Amino acid sequence: MFTNAGMNQFKDFFLNNAISPNKRVADTQKCLRVTGKHNDLEDVGIDSYHHTMFEMLGNWSFGDYFKQEAIDWAWELLTEVYGIDKDRIYATVFVGDAEDFLKADSEAYEMWKAYLPEERILFFDRKDNFWEMGEQGPCGPCSEIHIDLRSDEERKAVSGGELVNMDHPQVIEIWNLVFIQFNRKADGKLEDLPEKHIDTGMGFERLCMALQGKTSNYDTDVFSEYIKDLEAASGLKYTGKYDGSSKSDIAMRVIVDHIRAVCFAIADGEMPSNTGAGYVIRRILRRAVRYYYSFLDIKEPLMYKLVNRLSNDFENVFPELKAQQDFVTQVVREEEKSFLNTLSDGLKRIEQLNLSDNCISGAEAFLLYDTYGFPIDLTKLIASERGWNIDEKGFEMALNVQRNRARNDARRSTSDWTESNDGNVRFVGYDTLEVKDAKVLKYRTV
Ligand code: ATP
Ligand code: MG
Ligand code: MG
Ligand code: MG
Numbered sequence: 001m002f003t004n005a006g007m008n009q010f011k012d013f014f015l016n017n018a019i020s021p022n023k024r025v026a027d028t029q030k031c032l033r034v035t036g037k038h039n040d041l042e043d044v045g046i047d048s049y050h051h052t053m054f055e056m057l058g059n060w061s062f063g064d065y066f067k068q069e070a071i072d073w074a075w076e077l078l079t080e081v082y083g084i085d086k087d088r089i090y091a092t093v094f095v096g097d098a099e100d101f102l103k104a105d106s107e108a109y110e111m112w113k114a115y116l117p118e119e120r121i122l123f124f125d126r127k128d129n130f131w132e133m134g135e136q137g138p139c140g141p142c143s144e145i146h147i148d149l150r151s152d153e154e155r156k157a158v159s160g161g162e163l164v165n166m167d168h169p170q171v172i173e174i175w176n177l178v179f180i181q182f183n184r185k186a187d188g189k190l191e192d193l194p195e196k197h198i199d200t201g202m203g204f205e206r207l208c209m210a211l212q213g214k215t216s217n218y219d220t221d222v223f224s225e226y227i228k229d230l231e232a233a234s235g236l237k238y239t240g241k242y243d244g245s246s247k248s249d250i251a252m253r254v255i256v257d258h259i260r261a262v263c264f265a266i267a268d269g270e271m272p273s274n275t276g277a278g279y280v281i282r283r284i285l286r287r288a289v290r291y292y293y294s295f296l297d298i299k300e301p302l303m304y305k306l307v308n309r310l311s312n313d314f315e316n317v318f319p320e321l322k323a324q325q326d327f328v329t330q331v332v333r334e335e336e337k338s339f340l341n342t343l344s345d346g347l348k349r350i351e352q353l354n355l356s357d358n359c360i361s362g363a364e365a366f367l368l369y370d371t372y373g374f375p376i377d378l379t380k381l382i383a384s385e386r387g388w389n390i391d392e393k394g395f396e397m398a399l400n401v402q403r404n405r406a407r408n409d410a411r412r413s414t415s416d417w418t419e420s421n422d423g424n425v426r427f428v429g430y431d432t433l434e435v436k437d438a439k440v441l442k443y444r445t446v
Contacts, residue, residue: 001277002032002265006058007133007178007199013062014138014180014197023064028055028204030264030318034280037134041284041377045254045291048209048216048242049172052284053261055204063195070177070198071111074145078175082211088148090166091116094130094141095123100190105129105141108179112143122166131178131199138180138193145175147210169242170215175202216240218253226256226306233305234296251295258288259306259332266328267321272335283375285332286339290378293343301340304333339373346372350382358387362394369395370402 003009006029012018033040034052043050061070078084091112096104104123112121123129132139148155149170180197182190208220217223219240227238230252241249265281266272272282285303292298307329311322321328346368353360360383368374376395383390 001035001280003029004031004033004036004038005029005133006031006056006060006201007138010060010062010199011133011137014193014199015183016194020062023062025060025062026058027060028057028317030054030268031056032261032265034261034284041287044257045250046242046244047169048218049203049206051205051217051257051260053257053264057202057204057207059198059200061198063197066196066198067107067179068111070179070200071108071143074175074177074200075115078145082207084147084210086115089116090120090122090146090148090171092122092124092129092144092146092166094143095125097126097130100126102141102190105143105179108141108143131176131180132184136184136186138197139182139184139190140178140180142176142178144173145177146171146173149210149215172206172209174206174210175200216242218256223253223256225309226259227252229306229309230255230292230296230302233302234292234298236296247295251291254291255288255296255303256306258284259303259310262288262303262332263307263310263321263328264318266331267318267324271331279375282335283377285335286373286375287378287381289336289339290343290347290382293340294347299340299344301333301336303336304329307332342372346374347382350379355388359389359391362391362396362398365390365392365395366398366402369399 006027007014009029010020010025013020030053032053033050040050041052044052059070059073078089079086093108093112094102094105096102109121109123128144129142130139131142146166148168149172150168178199178201180199181193183193184190205217205220205222208222209215209217212220214220218227230236231238234248236248238252239246239249244250262272262281262285265277270277270281272278272285274282288303292302296302307321307325311325311328315322349368349372350360353364360379365374365376365379368379369376376390376392380390380392
């Protein structure tokens with residue numbers, strides 16, 4: 001549904017279906033990881049470095065330079081240009097995979113050895129060190145670069161020296177160098193690509209964290225001003241805790257994250273709606289609304305007020321937001337307003353549930369969805385906060401019953417349009433939204 005990595009746009013070049021006008025490219029790509037194989041939504045706000053929308057910086061070689069240059073230049077950029085301390089850098093290398101008859105990437109290992117002591121070059125399996133976009137397509141082993149962001153004192157205090165387990169929350173993956181040399185075919189087998197390519201992806205917000213000497217992306221200037229806006233709006237202080245003890249901290253992080261995903265998606269033409277990608281955007285927005293409603297005690301639309309800062313911040317990078325600022329602001333505000341209309345009643349309903357088995361039934365979850373506009377993942381989140389489960393199968397069944405009924409009504413629902421085949425249409429007006437300069441307005445009710 002969304003671009004989830006910098007390489008998506010270049011797939012045809014990697015597969016030789018098209019020829020890139022340039023053999024070398026560097027870019028920043030807006031990415032969203034909220035659906036499918038790469039879904040980071042539930043980590044957002046809980047940890048300090050996963051976002052829904054982030055910028056993936058990349059450098060690319062389409063049949064031009066390969067592994068050696070990619071590693072040399074990554075090292076040069078991080079240590080010489082950006083001045084990151086060499087002792088804080090780790091590299092990972094692909095360990096091989098019996099199923100695909102692949103050996104360890106000893107080439108990459110030898111190349112890293114020119115820069116790093118052996119104990120900071122670690123081998124990992126396909127889960128971390130083999131990159132594929134989907135079931136099929138270009139793929140290959142990768143080397144990831146991680147940075148140890150712990151303070152000097154903390155590093156010294158660890159027994160066994162400064163080395164640390166890669167799972168440590170302050171040892172952060174910042175850059176992935178993918179050596180695209182295979183194509184995964186429909187039967188699952190790998191074939192060599194006619195030409196080898198380089199695909200790298202570095203999280204811009206994580207890079208900022210490393211360069212600004214912070215230990216959370218939210219403490220960098222990419223996010224900190226928005227957090228201050230929320231402190232001012234709520235009268236609450238942001239304390240930067242990650243142990244789960246401060247719900248308002250989590251809420252602030254979630255909101256400043258989600259506003260970016262929502263705004264850029266709208267600016268790129270994906271309107272919040274009840275189906276497909278539009279529903280993903282609506283879900284993200286509603287999730288944020290519930291966070292400020294419940295944990296910042298704000299009961300009025302809030303997020304639309306952040307659009308101005310966002311469009312100014314990105315004016316020179318992604319000008320499409322500034323160009324549609326009024327439109328995006330209005331869409332966000334209307335979305336917030338409409339959900340706030342039903343949110344409190346829905347929450348009250350959950351409050352009053354008398355569950356014998358700590359499980360929200362499918363019928364109840366469906367009612368929350370249908371009558372109060374609660375996306376299922378929001379109900380799930382609220383349930384999990386209370387230690388409850390939710391009968392998702394039952395919900396799906398109820399949803400299907402409704403869908404079938406709608407189908408039997410001889411109506412076809414395509415995205416936001418409802419087309420009626422029965423010739424018996426009564427126009428009852430548009431669904432809110434009166435926007436100047438709107439590019440396309442699909443909202444209407446028949
Ligand atoms: P992680 O293991 O931290 O989830 P990843 O291995 O899934 O990251 P890649 O697919 O290798 O990430 O993407 C390349 C780079 O993009 C990462 O090294 C990281 O800097 C950045 N990145 C990935 N996911 C996110 C995210 N959800 N938010 C911010 N940056 C991200
Ligand atoms: Mg990930
Ligand atoms: Mg990773
Ligand atoms: Mg990675």
